[in-house]
Amino acid sequence: MRTNSLIKMERHHIIDLDDFSQEEIALIFATTDAMKEILSREIRRVPTLRGKTIVTLFYEPSTRTRVSFELAAKNLGADVVNVTSSTASVAKGESIIDTMRTLEALGADVIVIRHFQSGVPCLMAQHLQISVINAGDGCHAHPSQALLDLYTIREKLGHIEGLKVVIVGDILHSRVARSNIWGLSAMGAQVVLCGPPTLIPQELRRPQPLKGGECPFPPLTIQENLDRALEEADVVMVLRLQKERQEGGLLPSLREYIQLYQLNSARLSRAHLHALVMHPGPMNEGIEITPEVAHGPQSVVEDQVTNGVAVRMALLYMVTGGKG
Amino acid sequence: MNLLIKGGHILDPSQGLDAIGDLYIVEGKITWVEPLKEKRPLGKFAVIPASGLLVCPGFVDLHCHLRQPGYEDKETIASGTRAAAKGGFTTLCCMPNTKPPVDSQAVVEYVQRTAHTEGVVRVYPIGCISKGLKGEELAEMGELAAAGVMAYSDDGQPVTSSRLMRHALEYSLAFGRPIIDHCEDKALSADGAMNEGWVATRLGLKGIPAAAEEAIVARDIALAELTGACLHIAHVSTAGSVDLLRRAKDKGLAVTAEVTPHHLTLTEERVMGFSTQTAHHTASALWYDTNAKVNPPLRSEKDRQALLEALKDDTIDAIATDHAPHTIVDKLCEFDAAAFGISGLETALGCLLSLVHSGQLDLKLLISKLTWEPVRILEIKKASLFPTSPLPWGLGTLQMGAPGDVTIFDPSKEWVVNPNTFASKGKNTPWAGCQLKGQVMATVVAGNLAYRDDSLRLEGQSA
Numbered sequence: 174m175r176t177n178s179l180i181k182m183e184r185h186h187i188i189d190l191d192d193f194s195q196e197e198i199a200l201i202f203a204t205t206d207a208m209k210e211i212l213s214r215e216i217r218r219v220p221t222l223r224g225k226t227i228v229t230l231f232y233e234p235s236t237r238t239r240v241s242f243e244l245a246a247k248n249l250g251a252d253v254v255n256v257t258s259s260t261a262s263v264a265k266g267e268s269i270i271d272t273m274r275t276l277e278a279l280g281a282d283v284i285v286i287r288h289f290q291s292g293v294p295c296l297m298a299q300h301l302q303i304s305v306i307n308a309g310d311g312c313h314a315h316p317s318q319a320l321l322d323l324y325t326i327r328e329k330l331g332h333i334e335g336l337k338v339v340i341v342g343d344i345l346h347s348r349v350a351r352s353n354i355w356g357l358s359a360m361g362a363q364v365v366l367c368g369p370p371t372l373i374p375q376e377l378r379r380p381q382p383l384k385g386g387e388c389p390f391p392p393l394t395i396q397e398n399l400d401r402a403l404e405e406a407d408v409v410m411v412l413r414l415q416k417e418r419q420e421g422g423l424l425p426s427l428r429e430y431i432q433l434y435q436l437n438s439a440r441l442s443r444a445h446l447h448a449l450v451m452h453p454g455p456m457n458e459g460i461e462i463t464p465e466v467a468h469g470p471q472s473v474v475e476d477q478v479t480n481g482v483a484v485r486m487a488l489l490y491m492v493t494g495g496k497g
Numbered sequence: 498m499n500l501l502i503k504g505g506h507i508l509d510p511s512q513g514l515d516a517i518g519d520l521y522i523v524e525g526k527i528t529w530v531e532p533l534k535e536k537r538p539l540g541k542f543a544v545i546p547a548s549g550l551l552v553c554p555g556f557v558d559l560h561c562h563l564r565q566p567g568y569e570d571k572e573t574i575a576s577g578t579r580a581a582a583k584g585g586f587t588t589l590c591c592m593p594n595t596k597p598p599v600d601s602q603a604v605v606e607y608v609q610r611t612a613h614t615e616g617v618v619r620v621y622p623i624g625c626i627s628k629g630l631k632g633e634e635l636a637e638m639g640e641l642a643a644a645g646v647m648a649y650s651d652d653g654q655p656v657t658s659s660r661l662m663r664h665a666l667e668y669s670l671a672f673g674r675p676i677i678d679h680c681e682d683k684a685l686s687a688d689g690a691m692n693e694g695w696v697a698t699r700l701g702l703k704g705i706p707a708a709a710e711e712a713i714v715a716r717d718i719a720l721a722e723l724t725g726a727c728l729h730i731a732h733v734s735t736a737g738s739v740d741l742l743r744r745a746k747d748k749g750l751a752v753t754a755e756v757t758p759h760h761l762t763l764t765e766e767r768v769m770g771f772s773t774q775t776a777h778h779t780a781s782a783l784w785y786d787t788n789a790k791v792n793p794p795l796r797s798e799k800d801r802q803a804l805l806e807a808l809k810d811d812t813i814d815a816i817a818t819d820h821a822p823h824t825i826v827d828k829l830c831e832f833d834a835a836a837f838g839i840s841g842l843e844t845a846l847g848c849l850l851s852l853v854h855s856g857q858l859d860l861k862l863l864i865s866k867l868t869w870e871p872v873r874i875l876e877i878k879k880a881s882l883f884p885t886s887p888l889p890w891g892l893g894t895l896q897m898g899a900p901g902d903v904t905i906f907d908p909s910k911e912w913v914v915n916p917n918t919f920a921s922k923g924k925n926t927p928w929a930g931c932q933l934k935g936q937v938m939a940t941v942v943a944g945n946l947a948y949r950d951d952s953l954r955l956e957g958q959s960a
Contacts (some may be wrong), residue, residue, distance in 0.1 A: 192697075230651025270829055290831040291701035296566040299784075311833075348701060354745035374697040384798065 186298040187303045189314035189489055198323065198339040200358060204487035205480070211248065212239050212483055222251035225493055228281040229308070230272070232258040232288040236479060237454055238318070242285045245485035253477060254281070254489035265387055273297050281491055286310070289362055291348075297348035304492040310348050316392050319352035320452050321484040323360060325410055325477050329449055339402050339444075341434060342412030343372045343484045345423075358391030365394045366410075367402040368434060371423040410451045411436050414461045427460060437463045441471065449473050498543050499523045500944055501958060504623055505547025509533065509554055510865035511894035512664060530895055531746040541636055544956040547905055554868040554893050555587025555618075555902030559755055560652070560677070560731055560817035561842065563589070563620070566607060570921045574608065577712070577842070578616035580921035582948035583936040584842040585698055585867075587902035588619040588877070588892055592652040593630070595816035600625035600636040604898070605644035618626040618940075619902070621647045621875075621887060623649060626665045628656040636666060642672040645887035647875050650677035652731060653792075657683060659716055666726035673878035675727035675753070680713035680738070681705075681793065692765040692831050694907040700768065700785060702832060705794050707735040714738045717951025718745045721752050728920035729874055732819050734793035738804035744811045754875045755817040756804050758845045759927065760761040761852060763795045767927055787828045787835035789927045791821070805857060808866060815871040816863075817844050817947070822923020840923030844914055846906060847933030853908070868893040901944035910936045 189464050190198075207317045210296040211219055231239055239255065243465045246253045256276070267275075269288075276284060291311030298305045309315040326333055338357050344350045346368050357364050366373055378395050382388050396402035403409065418424050441450065450462075450472045467474065500522040507518050518531020519525050528538050558581065564572040572580075581589050591601030591608065598606065599622050612620035630653070638649060645704075647671060655678060656662045663677070669676050680792040686709040690699050693704025708919060714730055718741055720729040733739065733754045734900035745752040766787040789795060808811040828835050829912025852858035872893035879885040891899025911934050916924035939946040949955075 267828070288831070289834045292832045295784045296831065311701050312703075351701060374698045375693065376695045380693070390698060437591075468535055 180215070185492060186294075187316050187492060188298060188305070188307050190316045190352050190359070191314075193356065193359055194359070195359050198320070198356065198423050201484070201487055201491070202324055202327060204490060205483045208483040208486040208490070209480075211486070218250065220250040221247065222249040222492060225251040225282040226280055227251045227283045227489065228253065228254045228256060228276050228278065229285045230256045230287070231308070232293075233309070235287055235309070237481070238409060240285065240486050241309060241414060241481045243477070245482050245489055248482070249486055249489060251489070262483040265396050266417070268315055269293065270298070270300055277303050283489060300403055306488060306492060311346055312346065312351070313348055315348040315453075316352050317447055317481070317485055317488060318349050318462060319356040320488070321481040322353055322410065322451060323356050324484055325451065325473055325480050326449065327437045329473055329476070330407065330447065330481065332379055332488045333357065335408040336362045337365060338408040338410065339365045339367055339406045340410045340412065341367045341399060341402070341436060343414055343418060344368050344377070344412070345372045346415065347412050349408075352389060353410065354393065355464060361437055364391070365396055365402050367399050367405070369394050369424065369430070370397060372418070399436075399440060400443060403440055406448050408449045409436060409441070409444060410453075411477050413453070413455065413457060416457075430458060435461060435463065436466050438465055438469070441466055453478060454478070460496045498944070499540055500901070500941060501544045502547050502552050502903060502905060504694065505550045507552045507895070508861060508864050509895040510555065511869040512896060515519070520895065520901070520903065522941065522944040525901050527891075527895050527897060527899045527901055530547060530897075531771070535733055535897070542958050544958045545939055545953065546750035546907065546956060550905050550907050552903060552905050553864050554895050555904050556846075556867040557588040557871040557893050558584045558586045558818050558842070559589055559590050559815055559871045561589050561820035562822065562838070563591040564595060564822060565611060568606070570824050570922070571827070571866045573615070574611045574620060575615040575818070576922045577619060577706060577822070577918060579948070580840075580842040580919060581618045581940070582940045583920045583937060584844070585846050585902065585904040585906055585940055586618060586842060587940060587942045587947070588621065590623050590647050592650060593623050593625045597624050598630045599646070600628050600630070600641070601622065602640050602644040605646055606639060609645060613623070615750065618942050619821035619892075622647070623648045623650050623677065626651040626656055631798065632656050632658060632661060635661070636667060638668055638672060639882065642674060642883050646674065646676050648675045648729065649889065650679070650731070652677065652679045655679045655681045655683065655713065659720065660675065662703070662717065663720050663724060666720055666724040666728065670726050671882050673883070675729040675874065675944055677729045677731050678713070678717050679731045680710050681715060682709045682712045685712065686774045686942060688833070689794075690790060691768050692796050694765050694797055696765045696768055703708050705792075707737055707796065707800070708930045710735050710793055711737040711741060714741050717752065718742075718752060718764065721745070722748070725751070727751045728753075732757050732760065732793055732817070733807070733813060734760045734796050734800060734817065739803045739807040739812055742807070746812060752802065753814045754812070755815045755871070756808060756813045757779050757819045758796065758841060758848050759791060759795065759839050760793070761801065761804055761808070761816070762848045763789070763927060764798050764801055765795050767795055769823045771913065785832045786927065787830070787832055788839070788925050790832065790835050790837055791839050792837035798928065805852070809862065814866070814874055816845075816849065817871065820921070820923075822921050823925045824922070825866040825924065828925050839927060840916075840919065840920060840921050840924075840925045843919050844926055844928045844933065847912070847914070847935050848936060850935030851933065852907060884925050901941060903941040904937060905939040905941070906937045907937060908935045910934070912936050
């Protein structure tokens with residue numbers, strides 16, 4: 174008989190965290206611990222995935238996520254092929270379905286996909302036999318980012334359960350926030366969303382229970398006032414503010430956004446002394462976060478990047494059939 | 498060929514007919530119906546054995562897209578009318594958003610001529626409101642009326658300018674034909690791909706709020722009141738629109754409305770691949786299902802219930818399919834990039850009957866909304882420059898002398914929807930693989946069989 178954890182370990186695709194259990198995330202943490210140990214060695218490379226081919230297919234510019242996946246794959250001995258939208262045949266009018274089928278036929282074992290439209294990794298998973306890892310799709314999900322955030326919190330604070338985690342900024346367009354909401358809630362954290370009402374989805378601000386009283390989202394607190402949101406906070410996740418939001422009529426000005434929602438030292442002092450400052454990057458220093466805070470003693474932004482490689486090694490290991 | 502439809506359950510809401518009996522069609526016209534007292538006709542008849550089947554007036558669809566001219570890869574008049582016949586529809590009103598659009602006599606005549614030579618059911622084109630569907634200048638509505646359009650609509654490209662809409666309504670008064678509006682505030686719906694609600698939030702898709710429809714329904718009703726013109730609201734999808742319509746009707750305004758089979762039977766959750774309200778599940782093969790992408794979008798259960806109530810209390814007058822066929826390429830892609838629309842003619846009856854089987858809708862009411870009620874909307878108002886309607890008298894009814902348009906269906910025959918067997922070129926259906934209960938067995942247009950199910954055998958009889 175197979176144990177529950179083994180079944181979960183055989184997850185073929187990683188699309189979002191909305192169906193991950195606490196046990197499964199704990200298992201990823203344990204695997205990530207092992208990967209971190211490999212990264213601490215003098216020769217940080219093992220042959221676990223030798224002979225496997227990982228394709229990163231990026232339809233949106235990205236440095237840290239793509240390089241992170243590439244290093245993760247290479248550390249495990251896999252061959253890596255990078256495809257970006259400028260080199261992809263999408264520029265020649267090929268449909269995304271044909272592109273993905275071609276990559277499968279060419280012998281890829283895992284496709285790591287980043288796309289500006291929500292749902293594309295799901296579409297790939299529906300049409301491909303090989304594994305699909307979502308490296309961020311539209312406003313939908315960014316599971317590897319949320320997992321590295323969770324891992325970093327656990328590493329620094331020892332646990333996640335019971336922590337107050339404040340996510341500040343453009344929740345509406347943030348796949349990082351969405352995946353973190355699922356992951357943090359699964360791990361028992363208290364999630365507070367903070368931002369101007371135009372940047373928080375209606376359904377999260379005014380949740381409507383479904384028939385039967387069930388709620389489609391985990392319990393969340395909405396606090397438009399950043400000073401109040403930060404009180405007693407254990408973790409502050411700052412989101413990137415796209416400058417185009419002002420043109421879209423969602424914000425009056427960047428100046429006002431800075432006044433109301435920038436994380437600066439004075440505001441941060443309202444949180445716990447041990448509070449972590451996190452940012453998925455790339456940062457707009459001087460807009461959503463001041464340089465002092467971004468690089469201050471409470472910032473774990475660089476740890477997030479380092480842990481990202483280990484988490485992605487764990488995910489690649491899992492989807493290629495690793496047994497932990 | 499003269500036809501005898503024998504022993505069926507005849508249901509004709511236009512004259513309150515609900516009885517077992519025979520129906521004779523001689524020289525393309527309804528000649529005798531069992532409960533009537535006139536003399537049974539004599540002669541040679543092809544007999545359709547209809548015992549256990551329902552026999553009703555041919556269905557009339559106020560709103561469909563036949564795509565020809567211009568988009569023949571999605572649908573042609575030949576394939577679309579065959580899909581209609583298979584779905585029990587004997588009359589189609591087709592929307593003008595073709596290429597070129599139906600904004601001139603030449604295109605109206607092209608559609609009419611093609612329908613006459615290649616179609617198997619009646620086709621009546623709807624003309625544009627504005628030239629080229631651009632929303633800038635009025636189309637030549639007088640010429641279009643003379644050529645035979647039933648109504649005017651810029652469906653798919655709703656008229657943005659309130660001033661142009663006012664003038665369209667006013668100008669239409671001269672021709673007695675309604676203005677049909679697809680109500681959508683494009684600035685508000687923007688790049689939305691589905692209903693704004695929890696499913697869109699969860700899937701990270703941009704939403705189309707109910708207010709985008711309601712704001713324009715409210716505007717159009719105010720303009721209908723201002724001008725006294727006939728306004729028909731296409732594919733109503735929200736509870737708020739229903740409230741606005743109810744108030745307009747209470748005021749006695751000349752406002753009518755239609756609803757589609759999919760808005761009556763599905764909700765936004767279908768975009769996540771399920772219809773029952775459960776929040777926790779794993780990604781299935783139907784997540785981001787582009788076959789459930791339609792405009793207006795599938796809404797919430799609260800909206801669906803309001804539409805059903807509105808249909809029952811006559812706030813909504815008719816059911817129209819908004820049959821919108823697309824190619825596989827249009828749908829097999831990213832959700833945001835996929836075309837809006839459902840190929841609906843062949844599944845309309847089956848999915849609407851699910852409401853009857855589950856006790857949510859009365860069968861007589863359903864048939865009325867598919868036959869008699871849509872025809873009433875199209876009745877040409879008397880004070881018109883063109884008082885004669887291009888519609889023949891007697892559509893949507895089985896009255897003596899009416900055209901012999903009859904739909905015969907088995908309300909309890911179960912079938913599994915297989916898009917590959919569709920007569921329509923559009924295989925885009927959210928019901929693929931679903932079991933529906935109720936299937937068309939034969940469709941008769943002007944006394945000729947436009948469609949016959951393989952299991953139905955005709956017999957000969959002389960009387």
